[in-house]
Every structure is written in C-alpha cells, then in structure tokens.
Amino acid sequence: MTEIYVVLIAMLAAAVVAIEVKDLLAAAVAMGMVGFSVAIAFILVQAPDLAIVQIVVEILTVVFFAAVIxxxxHTDTTVGKRLKQELVFPAVVYGGFALLFMVLACRVFSELPAFGEPVMRVARDYIAIGLQQTGAANLVAAVILDFRAYDTLGEVVVLFTAVVGVLTVVRRLGRKADKKPEEK
Amino acid sequence: MRGMTSIVQTVAGLVAGMLFLYGCYITLHGHLTPGGGFAGGVIVAASFILMSLAFGSVEDSERSSYRFSSFFESLGGLLFLGVGLVGYFAGYAFLNNLWAMVGRPLHLVSGGIIPLANIAIGLKVGAGLWAIFLALGASQYVMKEGP
Structure with missing residues (x-):
C-alpha cells in the first residue's frame, strides 16, 4: 500500500511540474514521469499486461513529443501570465462545482468495496473455468479474445477507423497546401 | 526526415532487430505470458520508428513503407474477421473458440483461435501505428501523391 501512495504523490508532483514549467521539453519529460508512474502502479497491483502496454505507449509518446519540440x-508562452479579468467568474463557478462534486463523491466512494478487496461475482467464474474453457494460460488473453471477443472486434474496428481518419485528415491538408500555389 | 549522429545510428542498428524479435515474442506468447497482440504490435512499430528516427528516410522509401503499412493494417483487420469466421463455418457461433482441436494447454500451440487473433491484432496495431507515424512525421513526402 505504501508504495502505491509514494507513486501517486510522485505522479501528482510531476503533473504540477508539467503544467507549470516553462521549458516544453522539461514538461514532456515530466509528463513521461506521470506515465511511467502509472506503469509502476500497474505492476504494484499485479497487472503486467497493462504495465507492458503502458510502458511502450509512454515511450512512443515521449519520443513523439521530444521530436516535435x-x-x-522550446518555450511555453502561456505559463506565468496573470489571470484575465473576464476569466475570474468562470474559474469561481468551476471551482465551486468541483467542490460540490467532491462532497457528493465522498458519500458515493464510502459505499464502494475497500481497496484490494474487490467484489468478485463474474471474475470468480472466469478464474475458475478460464483454463478449461479456453486452453489459454494467460487469463487476460482468455477474457479479451474468448469470453469478450466481440469487445475486441469493436476495438479493432475503432482502431481501424482512427487510422483511416488520421490518414484522411493529414492527406487532405497536404493536398490543399500543394494545390494553392497553382491556383494563384 | 533527416537522420541522427553515427553513435545513435550504430546503437539503433544493434537494438532494432532485438526489439522486433521481442515484439514478435510478446505477440506469439500472448496466450501464455503477459502481453498479447496490442503490446507486441506497439513494440514492433517502435522498432520501425527507431530506425526511421535514427537513419532518416528518403522520399522513395517512405512512399513504399507507407503502402506496406497500409496493406498490413488492412490485412490484420481482415485476418481477425477471418479467424472469427472459422468458428462460424465449423458450425458454432461467430468468434467461437475451437481450442480443443489442436495442441495441449500450457504449450505454445494451444488456445484455439486466441494465438491467431493475437497475431492478427499485432499486425494491425503495428502497421497502424507505423502508418500514423509516417503520416504525422513525414507528410510532406508521403502525402504528395493523391489518389
């Protein structure tokens, strides 16, 4: 338990640094620290599948950010500016709403099962019959590709749509920039 | 895209092959050990991205690898659907697992359609990420040719 609290506090500190620091490269590194802390937290709660994905995706994200920066x-132009007069009222409203949400959430969270003692209604059956029903030793693979294979099919479709969307958007912008000089 | 210094190029050349093999390992052993198609595919894409960042690339190679990646991306999606149809044509529901027919549990050849689906997802995720990287990082070369 203590390790998770240490990791969570490190994540909060890194997130504040990422917002407040003026150098964008330092902000990207601090953001990477948040992501790797998430990976460590996944390992601490014994979810190695998620930890692998988190580490690899975080590495790629930080590399992308560093390459772009x-x-x-290097400089973040929005840091250190004073709050504008017309933004004070929305800030107060949002702050009040967040406070109200936290007060209400306290009551809801007190109803949840304690950390580390989950309610295992569906999962108990999966753990019991997973290997016999699917023949896969990794229970995560058994769940996402056998018991919940339709969800994975939807995920594959979502990924395909995302890739097609990115390629379409980037391609159209590139074409317009190519054509404009010819028209003028 | 321009490349980096010869130190980076040497290390990238040594590491990229191992990264690629590690991604294949994570994908193929997805039903036995932690990992699976998504993690393995991202690692494979990372090996390609490493080579591209270290060595830079010229217009022709970017254009051909863009075609290559979009081909494998579509192939992965179709392969996943095909793996699902195997259960359908064998007389069960769509995406039904035929694990009892081949292999023994806890060995590499086991788990029915799960390893095949992992391979399909790995192909799809790896090629898709590589295509997105090419589109975002090298659009000035790749996207010039319109349909």
Missing part, C-alpha cells in the same frame, strides 16, 4: 520551439 526539438524541431519547433
């Missing part, structure tokens, strides 16, 4: 600009 090294080719554009």
């Amino acid at each position: 090294l080719r554009t600009t």
Whole structure:
C-alpha cells in the first residue's frame, strides 16, 4: 500500500511540474514521469499486461513529443501570465462545482468495496473455468479474445477507423497546401 | 526526415532487430505470458520508428513503407474477421473458440483461435501505428501523391 501512495504523490508532483514549467521539453519529460508512474502502479497491483502496454505507449509518446519540440520551439508562452479579468467568474463557478462534486463523491466512494478487496461475482467464474474453457494460460488473453471477443472486434474496428481518419485528415491538408500555389 | 549522429545510428542498428524479435515474442506468447497482440504490435512499430528516427528516410522509401503499412493494417483487420469466421463455418457461433482441436494447454500451440487473433491484432496495431507515424512525421513526402 505504501508504495502505491509514494507513486501517486510522485505522479501528482510531476503533473504540477508539467503544467507549470516553462521549458516544453522539461514538461514532456515530466509528463513521461506521470506515465511511467502509472506503469509502476500497474505492476504494484499485479497487472503486467497493462504495465507492458503502458510502458511502450509512454515511450512512443515521449519520443513523439521530444521530436516535435526539438524541431519547433522550446518555450511555453502561456505559463506565468496573470489571470484575465473576464476569466475570474468562470474559474469561481468551476471551482465551486468541483467542490460540490467532491462532497457528493465522498458519500458515493464510502459505499464502494475497500481497496484490494474487490467484489468478485463474474471474475470468480472466469478464474475458475478460464483454463478449461479456453486452453489459454494467460487469463487476460482468455477474457479479451474468448469470453469478450466481440469487445475486441469493436476495438479493432475503432482502431481501424482512427487510422483511416488520421490518414484522411493529414492527406487532405497536404493536398490543399500543394494545390494553392497553382491556383494563384 | 533527416537522420541522427553515427553513435545513435550504430546503437539503433544493434537494438532494432532485438526489439522486433521481442515484439514478435510478446505477440506469439500472448496466450501464455503477459502481453498479447496490442503490446507486441506497439513494440514492433517502435522498432520501425527507431530506425526511421535514427537513419532518416528518403522520399522513395517512405512512399513504399507507407503502402506496406497500409496493406498490413488492412490485412490484420481482415485476418481477425477471418479467424472469427472459422468458428462460424465449423458450425458454432461467430468468434467461437475451437481450442480443443489442436495442441495441449500450457504449450505454445494451444488456445484455439486466441494465438491467431493475437497475431492478427499485432499486425494491425503495428502497421497502424507505423502508418500514423509516417503520416504525422513525414507528410510532406508521403502525402504528395493523391489518389
């Protein structure tokens, strides 16, 4: 338990650093620290499948950010500016709403089962019959590709749509930039 | 995209092959050990991205690898659907697992359609990420040719 609290406090500190620091490269590194702390938290609660994915995706994200920052600009122009007069009222409203939400959430969270003692209604059956029913030793693979294979099919479709969308958007922008000089 | 210094290029050349093999291992052993198609596919894509960042790339190679990645992305999606149809044509529901027919549990060849689906997802995720990286990082070369 103590380790998880240490990791959570490190994540909060890194998140504050990522927002407040003026150098964008330092902000990207602090953001990477948040992501790797999430991976450590996954390992501490014994979810190695998620930890592997989190580590790899975090590495790629930080590399992307670093590559972009090294080719554009290092300085964050929005840090350190004073709050504008017309933004004070929305800030107060949002702060009040967040306070109200927290007060209400306290009552809801007190009803939840304690940390580390989950209610295992469906999972108990999966753990008991997983290997016999699917022949796969990794229970996570058994769940996502056998018991819940339709969910994975939907995920594959979502990923396909995302890739097609990104390629379409980028391609159209590139074409317009190519054509404009010819029209003028 | 321009490449990096010769130190980075040497280390990337040594590491990228091992990264690729590790991604294949994670994908193929997804039904036995932690990992699976998504994690393995991302690692494979990371090995390609490492080579591209270290060595840079010229217009022709980017165009061909863009075609290659979009082909494998579609192939992965169709392969997953095909794996699902196997259960359908064998007389059960769509995406039904035929695990009892081949292999023994706890061995590499086991788990019915689960390893095949892992391979399909690995292909799809790896090629998809690589295509997105090419599109975002090298759009000035790849996207010039319109349909």
